[in-house]
Amino acid sequence: MNSELARAFENIADLLQITGADTFRVNSYRRVSRTIRDLADDVRTLHEAGVLQEVKGIGKGTAGKIEEFLETGRIALLDELSKEVPAGLPRLLEIPGLGPKTIALIHSALKVSSISDLKQAIASGSLAELPGLGAQSVKKIADGIAFLEASKGRTPRGIAWAVAENYLTQLRSLPDVERVEIAGSLRRGLETIGDVDLLCISDAGAEVVRRFTTHPGVKRVLAAGPTKGSIVVDLEGGAELQVDLRVVPAASFGATWQYFTGSKEHNVRLRERAGQRGWKLNEWGLHDGDEMLAGATEEEIYARLDLPCMPPEVREDREEFAAGAAFDDLVSAADIRGDLHTHTTASDGKNSIEEMAAAARALGYKYLAITDHSRSSTIANGLSLERMREHIAAIRAANARLKGFTLLVGCECDILPNGDLDYPDELLAECDWVVASIHAAMGKGGRGKLSPTERTLKAIANRYVCVIGHPTGRLINRREAMELDMPRIVAAAHDTGTALEVNASWQRLDLKDLHVRQAIQAGVRLCIDTDAHRTTQLAAITHGVATARRGWARRGDVLNTLPLKDLKAWVARKRRG
DNA sequence: GCCGTTTTCGGCCCGACTGTTTTCAGTCG
Numbered sequence: 205m206n207s208e209l210a211r212a213f214e215n216i217a218d219l220l221q222i223t224g225a226d227t228f229r230v231n232s233y234r235r236v237s238r239t240i241r242d243l244a245d246d247v248r249t250l251h252e253a254g255v256l257q258e259v260k261g262i263g264k265g266t267a268g269k270i271e272e273f274l275e276t277g278r279i280a281l282l283d284e285l286s287k288e289v290p291a292g293l294p295r296l297l298e299i300p301g302l303g304p305k306t307i308a309l310i311h312s313a314l315k316v317s318s319i320s321d322l323k324q325a326i327a328s329g330s331l332a333e334l335p336g337l338g339a340q341s342v343k344k345i346a347d348g349i350a351f352l353e354a355s356k357g358r359t360p361r362g363i364a365w366a367v368a369e370n371y372l373t374q375l376r377s378l379p380d381v382e383r384v385e386i387a388g389s390l391r392r393g394l395e396t397i398g399d400v401d402l403l404c405i406s407d408a409g410a411e412v413v414r415r416f417t418t419h420p421g422v423k424r425v426l427a428a429g430p431t432k433g434s435i436v437v438d439l440e441g442g443a444e445l446q447v448d449l450r451v452v453p454a455a456s457f458g459a460t461w462q463y464f465t466g467s468k469e470h471n472v473r474l475r476e477r478a479g480q481r482g483w484k485l486n487e488w489g490l491h492d493g494d495e496m497l498a499g500a501t502e503e504e505i506y507a508r509l510d511l512p513c514m515p516p517e518v519r520e521d522r523e524e525f526a527a528g529a530a531f532d533d534l535v536s537a538a539d540i541r542g543d544l545h546t547h548t549t550a551s552d553g554k555n556s557i558e559e560m561a562a563a564a565r566a567l568g569y570k571y572l573a574i575t576d577h578s579r580s581s582t583i584a585n586g587l588s589l590e591r592m593r594e595h596i597a598a599i600r601a602a603n604a605r606l607k608g609f610t611l612l613v614g615c616e617c618d619i620l621p622n623g624d625l626d627y628p629d630e631l632l633a634e635c636d637w638v639v640a641s642i643h644a645a646m647g648k649g650g651r652g653k654l655s656p657t658e659r660t661l662k663a664i665a666n667r668y669v670c671v672i673g674h675p676t677g678r679l680i681n682r683r684e685a686m687e688l689d690m691p692r693i694v695a696a697a698h699d700t701g702t703a704l705e706v707n708a709s710w711q712r713l714d715l716k717d718l719h720v721r722q723a724i725q726a727g728v729r730l731c732i733d734t735d736a737h738r739t740t741q742l743a744a745i746t747h748g749v750a751t752a753r754r755g756w757a758r759r760g761d762v763l764n765t766l767p768l769k770d771l772k773a774w775v776a777r778k779r780r781g
Numbered sequence: 782g783c784c785g786t787t788t789t790c791g792g793c794c795c796g797a798c799t800g801t802t803t804t805c806a807g808t809c810g
Binding site for chain 1 (some may be wrong): 782783784792793794795796797798799800801802806807808809810
């Protein structure tokens with residue numbers, strides 16, 4: 205219900221924008237849309253409790269429209285706007301470089317109402333003849349269409365991260381470059397990225413930008429000036445990704461880093477706060493008239509505004525400005541003492557038990573759970589009862605050869621379509637650690653089959669199950685999450701003391717940030733695990749940590765920050781029930 | 782459309798860049 209309503213308000217905002225409505229009114233609808241999407245509770249619940257208008261950003265007008273939607277399934281304003289504006293027009297807003305004013309112009313002057321119409325108008329030359337548009341603008345729009353069609357939406361963070369690291373390394377090797385950092389949504393830990401933002405301190409801006417834009421991997425150069433360079437690179441599968449570089453003086457680095465890290469909504473709040481004190485905040489610093497109050501570091505900017513220094517992952521204008529919000533003990537990668545979901549060659553992994561253990565040790569871990577697939581995951585070479593018993597012995601033997609590091613015997617046990625676990629309790633009892641996951645039959649259930657929610661609840665009720673692996677089953681940009689009743693699952697996890705996983709694989713990031721927040725607010729423990737199928741994937745823990753931090757997870761919320769002794773005590777308590 | 786320790790009207794974040802202009806509008810982050 206929430207996401208449906210959020211989409212409706214987003215549509216209203218798009219349509220209003222094209223019809224030339226007041227920007228502030230448009231922004232109100234966008235804000236309401238985002239607020240509803242982020243809501244932990246169902247809007248219907250809030251409506252029935254009569255507290256809808258207590259939510260910040262929802263006023264009399266939008267509350268009325270929510271009510272209208274709940275009662276009739278429609279919103280009259282949206283219906284009217286949809287009649288007025290051709291269906292293909294809002295899609296044009298997605299074209300970079302093309303905004304509402306130009307869209308309104310080309311629609312009224314040329315009857316353009318879709319991307320294909322627009323392409324024709326470009327080809328025929330009629331677009332270039334419109335007032336205010338010239339050859340350059342038309343080229344920019346044509347490039348924007350090409351980019352939109354190639355980029356296929358947002359880039360998963362794992363892919364964007366690799367691109368960013370490549371350019372970081374290149375830039376850091378240049379002379380006259382003092383510092384280079386990642387900004388933007390990548391720094392904030394988002395699961396998908398629009399473009400990569402890089403920031404550097406240097407006195408030789410033009411030369412740095414020249415080296416950046418002439419790097420062998422560059423496909424197109426969008427801009428190249430003394431302080432800014434912008435390029436497009438190719439990704440696998442024909443997709444493209446934009447990378448922006450900005451060069452700034454050291455005195456402004458903190459302000460610019462803060463500014464280009466965003467989010468936009470967070471920055472708006474921050475500048476409002478500066479304004480309330482009679483100051484001005486921009487990308488160059490925090491100013492009182494001509495006097496610069498802060499700018500070299502982010503810490504001093506937040507401090508001058510009487511705020512805790514906010515970790516990038518919480519800068520979303522959710523509740524981080526609320527009084528008393530503190531972020532000192534958010535979980536960090538350095539807190540993680542072991543990985544509790546990994547695979548070996550015994551099932552579908554690429555490395556041996558010993559190799560995985562060595563790689564985990566190299567990361568500074570104290571323990572590692574080997575959790576290969578259970579018998580029903582035939583496609584993943586799941587282990588039969590007999591093979592699992594041999595595997596248990598092999599893990600124990602490997603562990604006996606290790607000093608100062610512990611291998612835990614585990615399994616990733618399938619949750620079957622009827623909600624039963626794939627191994628009998630006697631075998632689960634022989635394991636130190638049990639991950640239970642759904643891998644097949646992820647549809648709705650029905651015809652006597654259990655729903656994913658009911659299957660998960662049944663698994664949670666088993667005392668040997670320590671954690672539910674990748675609970676929603678989504679694959680970013682490839683497979684939708686299962687339809688789960690998350691409040692029920694979170695409540696059951698809390699009641700039974702079962703943990704929920706934050707799967708750190710960048711294809712999954714499951715639980716996602718908002719679910720993390722729901723879970724920890726209910727007092728549920730998390731495990732941040734990589735689900736590594738090879739040694740190199742263990743390092744991806746950072747993506748899971750970022751996701752957990754976006755959900756405001758503290759060190760104490762995450763089981764695998766515990767020393768081994770405490771972790772084992774936790775398992776023992778869970779088994780006693 | 783939302784909001785209020787300048788509170789029911791009149792604000793609502795800010796600057797850079799670009800391309801088309803001859804003083805500025807549109808777009809972006």
